[in-house]
Amino acid sequence: MNNRKRQVIVASQKLFVEKGFQNTSIQDILDESHISKGTFYNYFASKNECLIAIIAKGREEADVRKHEMLIGQDPKDKNILAKQIAVLMQINRDQNLIPIFESIFHSGDPELKEVVMRFHLNELNWLAKRIVDIYGEESKPHCYDAAILTFGMIQHMLHIWKITREDSLDPVLIVKYVIQQLDAILPAQIEKGEHFLGCDLAKYLHENFKHKYVTKEYLVEQLNGFSEGLIEDDLQAGKEYTACLIKSLREETIPYYIIEAIVLPFNTSFKGTKHAAEAQEIANLIWLFIKQNNNLNILNSN
Amino acid sequence: MNNRKRQVIVASQKLFVEKGFQNTSIQDILDESHISKGTFYNYFASKNECLIAIIAKGREEADVRKHEMLIGQDPKDKNILAKQIAVLMQINRDQNLIPIFESIFHSGDPELKEVVMRFHLNELNWLAKRIVDIYGEESKPHCYDAAILTFGMIQHMLHIWKITREDSLDPVLIVKYVIQQLDAILPAQIEKGEHFLGCDLAKYLHENFKHKYVTKEYLVEQLNGFSEGLIEDDLQAGKEYTACLIKSLREETIPYYIIEAIVLPFNTSFKGTKHAAEAQEIANLIWLFIKQNNNLNILNSN
DNA sequence: ATTCATTTTATACTCATGGTACAACTTTTT
DNA sequence: AAAAAGTTGTACCATGAGTATAAAATGAAT
Structure with missing residues (x-):
């Protein structure tokens, strides 16, 4: 099954x-x-959806491991950050995700693009926050810039290293090397007081991830609104999925696996109808909701 | 025609x-x-070959403009470097090359990969040398590392900026911002005296680009060696191409266009035979020879 | 202007691949 | 055992890369 x-x-x-x-x-x-x-x-539904599933699995795994590694550790410890990033890169490498990301990002369909972009920005956001953890509040105006630069340096280092050598160097070495550079970059930035893309990016992330902290109530509200928009002509399947999702969310202990299983058919059942865009949006909301809740579970249980 | x-x-x-x-x-x-x-x-011969031609044209153009911009200027001027890199990025952007690079690099066929990689490393090599121009001899042990980091930062900055904003920011701003970071990174590196991938990369580049300064004599020598390796069973076409190349190279004024026209059929005519690898290598040599000579012409005429 | 070679076109084909449709078969559930 | 769900195999369609080739256009040489 x-x-x-x-x-x-x-x-x-x-x-x-x-x-x-x-x-x-x-x-x-x-x-x-x-x-x-x-x-x-x-x-x-397609080869692309299969790829999306793979990518999502990889990101999920990366998220979980990132969280795990920080539990009970000092958030200011640079070595922990290095290990976290290294794990992320390791997963990317093992699963060959970065190349796939890149290759999809420009030649693939908009849907794949959307998914990849979301994950990418999500990680950027995470690193920016971790940088503030480590370099203190005063680094806040530069944290997004620093995050971009850091990922850029790491990815390119990995890329070149992969091209020129065939042996399997520990990614943590590269990450540590790059963090060293960050030690030189950030103080200089703070002193100068300039920032660059950071501001725009923060705004953008805020706008695009405001639903990241989506509550159960908000989700039910959205689904109810969506449900009311459906007319008799719509597919029975879609209606059932919608109803089931609402019902599941209202239960005492939320059946996450059921919801997870229904999101995809829910989304696809509205493909090609006038509800497609809205359904897609709600599906994304639910995904984020599940993900957020998984993370919470991990944090609570420790 | x-x-x-x-x-x-x-x-x-x-x-x-x-x-x-x-x-x-x-x-x-x-x-x-x-x-x-x-x-x-x-x-x-294929859609890929068409793409290769486009990429080659872009690189050629970038090379020419890089050279032009430095003529009569102070090589130590950081603004010139910024403009040079910006032009490079501009060409990449205009022609959408970076995405194409990336997308090909991992999902395309080995041949395309080879070409893209070569261009990429070539640019890295160029930047490393420019960094030594600017930051002095003492930066030499770190110049390749610095070049990698710089390209990484620039590309990722451009990438994120392209995702989050749709307006067309001047790439030179990004380049200047990144060079600022280099001002912080390089002195710290020099002080520490560590280097990372630089050494390996330099060695790799040396090995793979040693034929960059290929002489006509060397080329003829290689071709003669190759020619002697051919046996009666080999295709007549291949033999003719080889002979023609040798003859052309020995002429007083070298007929570059003829050579250029013959390289490709020369290469392809040995595909699938036991000479394939060697022919490929010689074809690459010839390409570089032509390119090098074009550049020389430009330099001489100014 | 005629001839001859090269280039270009149009068309029809092969082959690989993504995706659909569906009837028959197997497994699981009840 | 019967119904439901999942699975298979097969045949099919559409698209797109690449090949083949005969007819037409072009252009140069005599």
Whole structure:
């Protein structure tokens, strides 16, 4: 059942890493995971959706591990930050995500682009906050600039290193090296008092991630509004998904797995209708809600 | 004749910028440039080769303009460097090359990858040398590291800025901002006396670009060696190309256009044979030889 | 102006791939 | 055992890269 889906994800991920996204055909995936085409399209609406699932899994994993590593540790410890970033990069590398990110970002469809961008900005936001943790409040005006520069340096270092050497250097070395540079950059910036893209980016992130701290109530409200907008002509399936989501959210202990399972069909069932955009937006909200709540669980349980 | 080829290049470049490489079909190119499929494949062996031609043109242009800008100027002037890099980025942006680079680098075929990588490392090499110009001999042990970090910072800044804002900020601002960071990074590095990837990269570049200063004599020598390795079973075409190249190189005034025209068929004619790798290597040598000589002409004429 | 070679076009084809449709089969649930 | 859900295999469509080739246009040489 759901095992099948994971089986497909594992197989296709392996192939994407080995051969790249474009160079992996559906047939390759079918052969590798020993399933039929019908089954594949039963779980994923397209090859892209399959990739999105893989990316999402990677980000999820990265988020979890980032959180885990900070638990009980000093947030000001630069070594912890280095390890956190290194883990992130390791996951990216292992899963060959950065290249896939980049390659999709410009040649792929808008939907994939949207997803990748969201994850990317999310990570930037995280690093900016961590930088404030470490370098103090006075670094706040420069934290986004510093985050951008840091990721830029790390990614390019990794890139070049991957090109020129075939051996497997520990990414943590690169990250530490780059953080060293940050030690030189940030004080100089603070002294000068200038900032660059930081301001715009912060505003942008605020606008695009304001729903990050989405509450259950807000979600129900949105879904109710959406539900009322549906007319008789709409698909029965869509109505049922909507109703189920509302019901699930109102339960005492929220059945996250059910919600997670329904979000995708909910979204796809409105594809091509006039509700498509709204449904997409709500689906994103729910994703963020689940993710946020997972993180909370981890934090609470420790 | 050759006009036709440029016509195709211009048209397909426009389309690649607008719609992306993957999203542009051959048919689109044919419609845009008002030629037939036959003609297209008369000039380019594939869509990839067409892209390679575009990229090569862009790099060529960037090289020329970089050179032009430095003529009669103080090599130590940081503003000149900023402008040079900005021009480079501008060309990249205008032609949408960075995204294409990235997207090809990982999902494209090995040949494209090779070409892109070569250009990339070439630019890195250039920047490293410019950094030594500006920051003096003592920066030499760190110049490659600094070049990597600089490109990383610039590209990521551009990337994020492109995502979050739709208006067209002057790239020179970003470059100047990043060079500011370099002012903080390099002295700290010099003081510490550490270097990182720099050493490896320098070695790698040396190995892979040692033929950058390839002489005519060296080329003829290589070709003769290659020619002697050919046996009767080999294709007649390949033999003729080889002989023609040797003959052309020995002429008083070297017929560059002829050589340029023959390199590609020369290379492809040995595809799939046991000489493929060697032919590829020689083809690359010749490319570099032509490029180097073009640059020299420009330098001499000023 | 005629001839001959090259270039260009138009058209029709092959092949690979993403995606759809569906009837038959298997497994799980009840 | 029966119904429901999941799975398979097969056949199909559309698109797009690349090949093949005969006919038409172009252009230079005699």
